[in-house]
Amino acid sequence: MRLNLKIWRQAGPDGAGKLVDYAADHVSPDMSFLEMLDVINERLVKQGEDAISFDSDCREGICGMCSLVINGVPHGPDRGTTVCQLHMRRFKDGETVTIEPWRARAFPVVKDLVVDRSAFDRIIAAGGYVSINVGGAPDGNAIPVSKQVAEQAMDSAACIGCGACVAACKNASAHLFMSAKIAQLSVLPQGQVERTTRVVAMIAQADADGFGSCSNEGECEAVCPKEIPISNIARMSREFTRAVFAGK
Amino acid sequence: MVSGLSSERQPGKLRYTDENMSSRIRVFDSSVGSKLLIGLTGLALFLYLITHIAGNALIFLGADTFNTYAHTLTSNPLIPIIELGLVLVFLTHIFKTVQMFVRNKAARPVAYAVKKPAGTPSRKTLASSTMIVSGLWLLLFVVLHVQAFKYGLEYEAASGVRDLYRIEMETFASPLTVAFYVVSMLLVGSHLWHGASSALQSLGLDHPSWTPRILAAGKIAAVAIAGGFVVIALWAHVTGGAR
Numbered sequence: 001m002r003l004n005l006k007i008w009r010q011a012g013p014d015g016a017g018k019l020v021d022y023a024a025d026h027v028s029p030d031m032s033f034l035e036m037l038d039v040i041n042e043r044l045v046k047q048g049e050d051a052i053s054f055d056s057d058c059r060e061g062i063c064g065m066c067s068l069v070i071n072g073v074p075h076g077p078d079r080g081t082t083v084c085q086l087h088m089r090r091f092k093d094g095e096t097v098t099i100e101p102w103r104a105r106a107f108p109v110v111k112d113l114v115v116d117r118s119a120f121d122r123i124i125a126a127g128g129y130v131s132i133n134v135g136g137a138p139d140g141n142a143i144p145v146s147k148q149v150a151e152q153a154m155d156s157a158a159c160i161g162c163g164a165c166v167a168a169c170k171n172a173s174a175h176l177f178m179s180a181k182i183a184q185l186s187v188l189p190q191g192q193v194e195r196t197t198r199v200v201a202m203i204a205q206a207d208a209d210g211f212g213s214c215s216n217e218g219e220c221e222a223v224c225p226k227e228i229p230i231s232n233i234a235r236m237s238r239e240f241t242r243a244v245f246a247g248k
Numbered sequence: 249m250v251s252g253l254s255s256e257r258q259p260g261k262l263r264y265t266d267e268n269m270s271s272r273i274r275v276f277d278s279s280v281g282s283k284l285l286i287g288l289t290g291l292a293l294f295l296y297l298i299t300h301i302a303g304n305a306l307i308f309l310g311a312d313t314f315n316t317y318a319h320t321l322t323s324n325p326l327i328p329i330i331e332l333g334l335v336l337v338f339l340t341h342i343f344k345t346v347q348m349f350v351r352n353k354a355a356r357p358v359a360y361a362v363k364k365p366a367g368t369p370s371r372k373t374l375a376s377s378t379m380i381v382s383g384l385w386l387l388l389f390v391v392l393h394v395q396a397f398k399y400g401l402e403y404e405a406a407s408g409v410r411d412l413y414r415i416e417m418e419t420f421a422s423p424l425t426v427a428f429y430v431v432s433m434l435l436v437g438s439h440l441w442h443g444a445s446s447a448l449q450s451l452g453l454d455h456p457s458w459t460p461r462i463l464a465a466g467k468i469a470a471v472a473i474a475g476g477f478v479v480i481a482l483w484a485h486v487t488g489g490a491r
Contacts, residue, residue, distance in 0.1 A: 006361075019361055072364035079368075098362040105355050168366055170377070171352035175279070203280050212355030213279035213348050216446040217376050222366035229369075234454030240280045241452060 001027045001093040005040070007052055008100045010109050013116075017109065019098065029089035033076065034059060034066060036088055037099075053112040059084040061225065064160030067167070068113055069100040074164035074223045082162065082225040102163050104172035105210040117163050119209040120177060124161075126205035127198035128181040130190045149187050156184035158226040165220035165228075171212030176220040178202045179236035180228050186239050199239040282348050287450030289341035294444050294469075296334060297436070301476045307484070311405065311413035319409035342387060349380045371463070376442035382435040389432040420484035429481045437474025444469055 003024040010017030027036055034056050041051040057065035066083040070076035076086045091097060099113065107115040145153075157180070165176035182199050185191030191198070214233055221230045275281045303321065307314045321327065365372050375382070396419055403411035420426050445466030453462070 008361075069360060069362075072360060072362040073366055100360055100362070103356055103358050103360055105357050170356075172355035173279070173352070203278050207279050210355055211279070212352035213282055214450075215352075215376065215379070216442075216449045217372040218370045219366045219372055222368065222370035230449070231454045231456075231459070234449055234452045237280060237284060237450060237452035240278075241284065244275045244281070 001029060001088065001091070003027055003036075003088075003091060004094070004096040006096065006098040007113070009052070009112055010101075012111060013108055017112075019100075027088050029087070031088045032059070032084055033068070033070070033086040033088065034084050053110075053114045055114050056084055061085040062160060064162035064225075067102050067115065067117075067162055067164070069102065069167055071098055074102065074167040075162075075225055079222070080225055080227045082160075085225075102167035104163075104166050106172065106174070106206075107163060107166065115163075117161070119206075119211070120161050120163060120174070122209060123174060123178050123202050123205045124181065127194065127201040128178070128185070130185065130194065132190070132193050143189050145188060153184045153188050156180040156187075156228065156232055159224075159228055160226060162225060164223045164225065166211065168219040168223040169212065169214075170217065170219070171215060173214045173220075174206045174209075174211040175214040175233050175236065176224065176228060176230060178206055179230075179232040182239055183232040183235045186235065195239070196243040199236065199243050203236075203240060276344075279348075279351075282344050283450040286341060286344045286348065287447040289337045289344070290443055290447040291451070292337045293341060294440065294447065297440075297473050298469075301473050304480055305476065307413065307416065307480060311411070312407065314413045315405050315407065315409050315411060318412040322410075338390070342383070345380070345383060371442070373442060375438040376446070379439060379442060382439040385432065385435050386439065389428075389435075392428075393432075417484055417488060420481055421488060423485070426481050426485045430478050433474045433477040433481070436477065437470045440470035440473060441467055 005022040005024055006019040007022055008017050009020045022040055024036060024040055027039075031039070034054070037052060037054060044051050055065045055067050057063040059066075061082045061084060064082075066075075068075070068083045070083065070086070075081060075083050077090060078086055101107075101109050101113045102115045102117075104115075106119040107117055110116050159177060159180040161177065163177070166172050166174050169176075182202060185198060186195055216230070216233075218230045221228065276285050303317060306317050397412070397415065401415050401418075403414045405411035405413070420429070443466075445463045448462055448466075449459075453459075
């Protein structure tokens with residue numbers, strides 16, 4: 001199959017970028033989307049041109065590195081899927097495909113389709129951890145956690161930190177990302193010690209980094225490759241209320 | 249615990265830290281605190297609209313009932329205090345939403361060349377995408393509306409109370425006024441279509457089986473409230489209040 005690609009090219013953080021047209025010939029429907037870009041890049045390198053920069057790592061949908069907005073939807077048209085798990089059979093022969101980076105003030109473009117997501121690291125560093133001293137490796141079942149709570153925490157912990165939620169949100173909000181971590185730790189016994197300070201500090205850090213707020217549209221949930229629901233965001237509201245008004 | 253949370257965590261300065269968290273203003277300046285305040289004031293305005301449409305519906309019972317209701321309501325000594333509260337709620341809602349809109353716009357300085365709605369299970373609608381437009385229109389509407397009815401003409405009914413019924417009939421005699429009201433009420437419906445259930449989500453209300461019902465109830469309420477006001481305006485225009 002043949003595709004007309006419009007790919008965002010930007011030389012560096014400060015440069016002005018633009019969409020550049022590329023023709024992708026002889027694309028196999030069995031290729032993954034990233035393989036298709038690899039093939040284009042091989043051609044560009046052979047021609048002595050600058051390869052298109054994009055992030056990827058595991059290519060099996062679990063690392064959260066790949067980050068492309070394809071035809072206006074982060075991670076492309078498939079639900080609950082990262083770009084690396086998107087395949088070319090999902091596209092029609094002759095289709096025009098626009099590829100852009102995540103767009104947010106807090107995620108500055110490094111080059112082409114690569115953005116700097118260290119703002120997420122700063123949010124986690126602000127409170128997304130458990131720092132109680134537990135001594136040596138504890139026995140696996142020393143702290144009982146009910147099946148229901150374990151499942152609930154795991155659903156939130158499934159976040160791979162890719163940032164698609166921010167990319168999809170009209171406000172470039174990080175609320176789904178941070179609420180998933182806040183929710184996960186708020187239901188587990190290990191997370192109780194820092195429960196109050198965590199929610200306040202993480203929200204403050206996200207605000208300081210220039211992410212927007214939340215309009216409850218749920219675009220984030222719809223593009224999340226791990227299908228993390230916005231019920232986490234409601235829980236974050238409750239945790240915040242508890243922290244600042246109940247003071248505990 | 250959070251000491252050391254300061255500017256070293258680049259970039260930008262934190263708006264508040266654990267040390268000065270007692271400041272409620274700073275709490276409400278945060279992205280989540282803003283949502284709480286917008287949700288709370290929005291919910292209050294929604295509840296007010298329910299009492300408003302219930303009271304207005306009394307117009308179908310005739311001039312005497314309607315005027316007596318209006319007089320009983322406005323002569324209550326608590327009304328000025330409630331009105332002041334309502335104004336504060338209204339202004340807070342506007343200030344926080346406009347502030348949030350400006351900050352949200354700043355969070356994405358470079359727009360996408362192509363951007364599409366993500367589809368199910370997203371709740372994004374035309375209504376949710378135009379909250380700032382419907383909201384600002386309603387600000388204009390409320391100013392004109394209060395001017396026309398609260399501070400408008402002073403007819404006296406035979407019973408000695410203000411003849412609000414006559415004012416309403418005369419106001420809606422004009423097709424232009426009716427059109428303006430109908431458009432405005434459709435925008436009320438649009439605002440509530442997203443806003444009613446969104447307010448509860450902002451306040452943290454969420455439940456696996458209740459959330460779908462809340463979402464549906466918000467839309468039903470939006471149609472009922474907006475529809476009710478539209479019907480009253482059209483009815484007043486068509487019948488001219490055949491007394």
